[in-house]
Amino acid sequence: MYRYDEFDERFVRDRVAQFSDQVARRLDGSLTEDEFKPLRLKNGVYLQLHAYMLRIAVPYGTLSSKQMRQLALIGERFDRGYGHFTTRQNLQFNWPKLRDVPEILGLLADVEMHCIQTSGNCIRNVTADHFAGVAQDEIEDPRPVCELIRQWSTAHPEFSYLPRKFKIAATGAQHDRAVTKAHDIGLRIVRHPDSGEIGYEISVGGGLGRTPMIGKVVRDFLPKPDLLAYLEAIMRVYNQEGRRDNKYKARVKILVHEIGTEEFRSRVEAEFATLDGPSVNADPEELARIEAYFAPPAYETLPRESAALAAARASNPAFDRWAGTNLTPHRADGYSAVTISLKPIGLAPGDATSEQMRVIADLAERYSFDELRVTHAQNIVLPHVRQDDLHAIWEALVPAGLATANSGLITDIIACPGLDYCALATARSIPIAQAIQQRFEDAERQTEIGELNIKISGCINACGHHHVGHIGILGLEKRGIESYQITLGGDATENAAVGEILGPGLPAEEVPGAIEAIVGVYEAERNDGERFIETVKRVGLSPFKAAFKELSHAAD
Template identity: 60%
Template sequence: MYRYDEFDAQIVRDRVEQFRGQVARRLSGELKEDEFKPLRLQNGVYLQLHAYMLRIAIPYGQLNPTQMRKLARIARVYDRGYGHFTTRQNVQFNWVALKDIPDVLAELAEVEMHAIQTSGNCIRNTTSDHFAGAAKDEIMDPRPWCEIIRQWSTFHPEFAFLPRKFKIAVTAAEHDRAAIRVHDIGLHMRERGGEVGFEVHVGGGQGRTPHVAAKIADFVPEAQLLDYLEAIMRVYNRFGRRDNKYKARIKILVSETGEEEFTRLVEAEFAAQRDAEKIALPQAEIDRIHAYFAPPELPERPEAAQKLHDAMAQDDTGLARWVRVNTHPHKVNGYTSITISLKPNGVATGDATDAQMMVVAHLAETYGHDDVRVTHTQNLILPHVALDDLPAIYAELKAAGLATPNEGLISDMIVCPGLDYCNLANARSIPVGMAIQDAFTDPDDQEDIGKFHINISGCINACGHHHVGHVGILGVDRKGEEYYQITLGGRADEKARIGDIAGPGLKADEVPDALKRIVNRYRELRTSKDEPFIETFEREGMEPFKEAIYAAH
């Protein structure tokens, strides 16, 4: 992974000390909250319902064991013993006292971490495929380009005060695990005639007005990527709405301008760049960044699969199911990538205790080549694991409460913090998610249902990505009572689609039974157990599922 040079380290240290002074002025009363707000947002500090919340950047979702142990220490010493991993591949602490935040940031700086650009109207944390560098189906590792984009966008003087927040995602696999088509800019790496380039999608997003991004370029060569991104950002900075924050995202500009005209504006801006404006990105610099992401040396281990098979045959504690559900193909024979589910029954989605973080750090150090990833679906990944180490890893995860075999299944939900924490929320999300988990506790039942993505948001801002869940659940307030609107048919992959509203909202206690009826209807309609819910829905349409949802009304 990328390592800070002396310039990176000094920038972060200086930023911490600057913010320490700003916090002192706020605590003394010299700064009022409305004066402090733009300063704290530049350092990842939000004011939630009950306390300040600190959001820490995890670029492209990658951590090493030292960093994970530091997060565990912050949870234990400064918070209430846990952290919350987010859909931006970041981590949040909900209960850090404002007086302690400068000390937390100073400790993070010791391990090359910070909270810069995790909030505010700037380019946020660049995200990627959580299996990057390990995935069998990728054409190359996208993380070096995520790092190049991070370095280009951090403190960029033109883009520090955009019309609205801005999110970029990069993938290099045909199956999109980074949800690039619901980002402001989504980049899909391609190879053409031996040359590397990017397919460029612009204007995706969720929230009040969800959109799937428009593809504006089939192939931008890697040496021209930053210039092309600058052209997009300049068009947005020039024409993006600043008079209405609900219409300020680039998705609105693309929609109102039209895909063809927006593409023309970008191409014109790109063509107009003078030589002095272009970003010199020599191949030597590209190679230097790529060198930080050299894969670990993994000698092929053809015997590992048989050793694992023998271990599973002798184990009756759930190892076989966990291996079947939570492991993924690796590009090197004898290895796999594993999902560490942060969705056990009865725990808020994405939460991990300090003790659990310490276990993950130990496993990454012992078995995982010092590599941990955070997924945008709020789980953790060990991307490089030998198959015959899985029994030992499973035993430690099980003891730590981290061996839930549900990756991609119905209980593996995306759930925002909702009204339990967020001052923007209209309704609670966490209790509804837990109630749905309670309705589908049987692991055999979950495997029979198969891939089934439920996403829950507590308000229209869609932090729970409800628009692109196979089933989306949106909390709304009606005269002081919480209701939940159901959408069906959304997806965030290479066939990205915004879900359709099924009908009137349901009360919280009606949601789990409605989900059961949806699942039962799916089982009646699917052509085989291998046909996932989303394919059944796309074939059959809304009506049979809408009928199932409201059968009790």
């Protein structure tokens, strides 16, 4: 994985000193609260419902064991002994004191980490496929280009006061695990159909929030060396033309929607044409320098299938179930990627205690070339594990409460922090997730239902990605009472789609029953081997709406 050179190291240290000075100028009154706010946000410090929240960047979701241990230490020393992994592959601490923030930033800098641009109206932390460098369907590892973009977008002199936040996601695979079409810019590494050259497909204007939109392709093929100049052109058009009169219409998706994809594209291309590429772009040698850090680890030559794994699965049903759900095929023979679920039944999705973080760090060090990934589904991945070691890993995960066998299943729910923590939330999210998990706790039942993504947001800002959940749940507040709106048919993959509303909002206690009814329709309608989302796409919404209507009538 990437290591800081002297410049990166100096930069994060400078940034900590700069923030300390900004805090001092706020305290002595030189800066007003309005002036200080974007400065603290760009250093990851939010003011939440009960306390400050600190959001730590995990660039493109990659962490080392040492970094994970440092997060454990910070959680223990400055929070309540746990942290929360987010849908943008970051980590949030919900209870730090403002006065401790500079010290925390210093501890992060010690392990080549920071909170830079995890909030504010700027280019945010770049996210990527959590199976980057592992997946069998990958053209190229997207993380080097993510790191290039991370550096380029950091403290950008021109693009640090944008109309609104700006999120970039990248994938190098056919199957989109990074939800690229729901980002302001989605970058796909593609191979040119004629020349075979590797370049980028660029989409702009995706986003969730109160106006969900799927990104539009503005460039089918961008040669790799032109990337930064092209991004500069997009950002300049957005910075100058994006709406600033209404914060709810200020994302680039609204600009693209209002002027049209064609017009947006022509403005970007016109701007791009005036740029002197060589004075803007990174040298190919610079990308190559970064790429060298992401070279595959030294895999052993192993048989494709592990006899030890087969024997352990045959003799231990619980291990077998876990191995059946939480493993992903690896490009190296005899290896697997392991998803460690942070969704045990009845606990807050994405939370990990400091003790769990240390267990995970130790396993990564011992079994996974010292490397970890944070997924946008709020789980952790050990990316390069010998299949021979899987049983030992599982045995270490079980006592730590980390062996839940539900990756991709109905209880692997994405949920934002919701009204329990967030100042923007209009309803609770975590208790809804917990109630659904309890309803579908039975492991056999979960396996029978198969792949099903439930995503829950506690307000229309959609941090829980409910629009692209197979089943989406949006918590709203109506006349002082929480009301949950259920959508169906959302898809976060390369077939990205926004879910449609099934019917009127439900009170919290009726949500698990409604999910049960939806699952019931699927079980009745599905063909052999058909996944939930495939059935929904085939049969359409009507049977689900009918069941939903019946349910609402029953409740009246």
